[in-house]
Amino acid sequence: MVLGAWIAILLAMPFVGPAGRQVAVIGNGSAAVRIIAAAGGRIIEVRRGATLTQSDDPRFVQRLYANGARAVVEGRIGAGCFATNGA
Numbered sequence: 001m002v003l004g005a006w007i008a009i010l011l012a013m014p015f016v017g018p019a020g021r022q023v024a025v026i027g028n029g030s031a032a033v034r035i036i037a038a039a040g041g042r043i044i045e046v047r048r049g050a051t052l053t054q055s056d057d058p059r060f061v062q063r064l065y066a067n068g069a070r071a072v073v074e075g076r077i078g079a080g081c082f083a084t085n086g087a
Contacts, residue, residue, distance in 0.1 A: 023054070024074070
């Protein structure tokens, strides 16, 4: 139950707060890069399993989902869950 609540919080956090925060697009790096580009975002870092991105558009997270993102989580928290490509 606690794990389910934590996942729900991670998925909900990108929709709350100011535009311009980092978010992590979960999934294959090349697919995530295409999704981010289509949504108009800037790529911050590609990690194994997630790509960190940012945009000043307040509807950026919705645009990511509309362009095919399977999951988008809050970037600072989500980044710690995924290894860098060099690791």
